[in-house]
Amino acid sequence: MNAKGDLIARLLTLGLGTPTFDATADGPAHDRVFHVTVTAGGLTLGQGEGRSKRDAERVAAEAALAALEAREEGQAGRPAGRWPIYAAVLEGALETALELAPEDATLDDVRRDAARLYRDLLAELGHGPEPRQDEEA
Incomplete structure (x- = not known):
């Protein structure tokens, strides 16, 4: 699974534009922890942290995908299916x-x-x- 790519495709499919991944890092160089917040359309969709910026972006993208799925399920009182990504x-x-x-x-x-x-x-x-x-x- 490519969470970041899947998120980009999902947001484009929904017409929400591309996501922005904002990263910060804490700790000394040998023990750094990265924190990433992913936003799209002015909404914060997910957050994640990891030992590398790439890992933190992946975790944030996975959280954003889960949030989008939960949001879609709640819309109009009906569960939403997932569009395949080609x-x-x-x-x-x-x-x-x-x-x-x-x-x-x-x-x-x-x-x-x-x-x-x-x-x-x-x-x-x-x-x-x-x-x-x-x-x-």
């Missing part, structure tokens, strides 16, 4: 959205359009949200 399809959606974007479009506009294209394409192909395990019959 990197090549997502990349194509981003490229298409960029090509179709007007010159004055912001990066967030392009991301939102790419997420919409990605969701619509997967839905048309029958690859919509995967049912949660407790929803499967």
Whole structure:
């Protein structure tokens, strides 16, 4: 599992933009502990700590993914499935959205359009949200 990559793809799919990972370090050089907070769209999504910045980012990304899943389950009183992540399809959606974007479009506009294209394409192909395990019959 690539938690950081999965988080980026999930946020783009949701139209929330890319996450920001803010890191701080405590302790002497030989015994450093890194603390990372991940935010997107002005919301703090997760925090993590580790012996390396990379480990702390991974833990924070895992926490953010769990928070997003819990948030989706609580929305509209219905459980939400997980959209599968196909990197090549997502990349194509981003490229298409960029090509179709007007010159004055912001990066967030392009991301939102790419997420919409990605969701619509997967839905048309029958690859919509995967049912949660407790929803499967």
